[in-house]
Amino acid sequence: MDPHVAANRALWDEWTPIHVRSAFYDVDGWKSGRRHDLLPLLVDEVGDVAGKDLLHLQCHFGLDTLSWARRGARVTGADFSERAVEQARLLAAETGLEARFVVSDVVDLPDRLEGDFDVVFTSFGVLNWLPDVPRWAEVVAHFVRPGGFFYIAEAHPFAWVFDDGDDATELRLHYHYWPSEEPLKFPNTGSYADPDAPVQAPFEYAWQHSMGEIVSSLAEAGLRIEYLHEHPWGALEDVPVHGRGRAGDLAAPRGRRRPAAAAVLTEGDQSGLGWTGMTGESSEEVR
Numbered sequence: 001m002d003p004h005v006a007a008n009r010a011l012w013d014e015w016t017p018i019h020v021r022s023a024f025y026d027v028d029g030w031k032s033g034r035r036h037d038l039l040p041l042l043v044d045e046v047g048d049v050a051g052k053d054l055l056h057l058q059c060h061f062g063l064d065t066l067s068w069a070r071r072g073a074r075v076t077g078a079d080f081s082e083r084a085v086e087q088a089r090l091l092a093a094e095t096g097l098e099a100r101f102v103v104s105d106v107v108d109l110p111d112r113l114e115g116d117f118d119v120v121f122t123s124f125g126v127l128n129w130l131p132d133v134p135r136w137a138e139v140v141a142h143f144v145r146p147g148g149f150f151y152i153a154e155a156h157p158f159a160w161v162f163d164d165g166d167d168a169t170e171l172r173l174h175y176h177y178w179p180s181e182e183p184l185k186f187p188n189t190g191s192y193a194d195p196d197a198p199v200q201a202p203f204e205y206a207w208q209h210s211m212g213e214i215v216s217s218l219a220e221a222g223l224r225i226e227y228l229h230e231h232p233w234g235a236l237e238d239v240p241v242h243g244r245g246r247a248g249d250l251a252a253p254r255g256r257r258r259p260a261a262a263a264v265l266t267e268g269d270q271s272g273l274g275w276t277g278m279t280g281e282s283s284e285e286v287r
């Protein structure tokens with residue numbers, strides 16, 4: 001395994017118990033149904049999953065995976081963090097929801113999981129951890145059943161180019177937009193879900209991916225892009241332009257899309273900055 005990916009895995013192992021306890025993920029609220037479990041937009045765009053086989057890539061500790069199970073899907077979640085999968089299994093047992101969880105680096109998953117799926121799903125905070133998006137796209141396509149689809153909701157790659165330093169007060173280009181083999185290296189302090197949590201892992205590594213790289217990789221892997229929705233709103237507080245008030249303002253337009261920042265702050269949501277959705281339909285001919 002790439003040493004940077006291994007370092008990130010150690011970080012995710014450390015973050016998992018912090019996240020399970022965090023207000024950000026609000027597991028109790030999720031269990032009791034006090035808060036919505038999946039963003040309404042996801043539910044709308046993915047559609048009815050009842051009776052379908054659904055694979056959730058990079059499922060973390062399974063909250064969204066189990067939310068799809070609540071809606072009647074037969075779910076499988078995969079994540080490279082053993083601790084995350086351990087927690088996901090516990091949560092499934094505790095809630096009585098049926099689910100299967102697999103520990104694997106996403107790029108190795110075809111060696112660890114058999115079969116194909118009606119829906120392959122992944123969301124928010126997944127792509128920047130991956131050095132090799134073309135390989136990831138091949139894995140995605142590998143698991144999409146003929147007639148099935150892949151859906152991704154993710155922070156818009158353009159959102160990651162701006163200065164996110166503590167002293168940044170205006171939009172300023174800071175990070176490169178184009179993909180590169182070398183990851184960005186960030187000193188690690190706490191976690192996005194709990195910035196004050198003590199964490200030993202010293203760094204996190206992230207890879208930038210351009211929209212062209214992502215979409216073309218999926219197309220080259222054999223998926224047909226049905227749509228690519230871009231939304232001009234965001235939710236992360238640590239990028240100034242996407243700060244709370246602004247994100248709330250930008251987010252207001254349609255009833256079903258609640259302000260993203262409000263979702264983060266009041267409902268323990270897990271939405272990213274801006275996001276895009278894509279589905280593709282595989283066919284025997286193109287695979």
Ligand SMILES: C[S@@+](CC[C@H](N)C(=O)[O-])C[C@H]1O[C@@H](n2cnc3c(N)ncnc32)[C@H](O)[C@@H]1O
Nearest residue numbers: 012058060079080081105106123124125129270
């Ligand atoms: C932000 S979470 C995404 C899930 C969901 N949006 C959430 O917030 O719960 C990112 C997940 O990706 C996983 N991950 C990162 N790199 C991975 C890799 N190479 N293979 C498999 N999982 C990976 C991490 O362990 C983490 O659980």
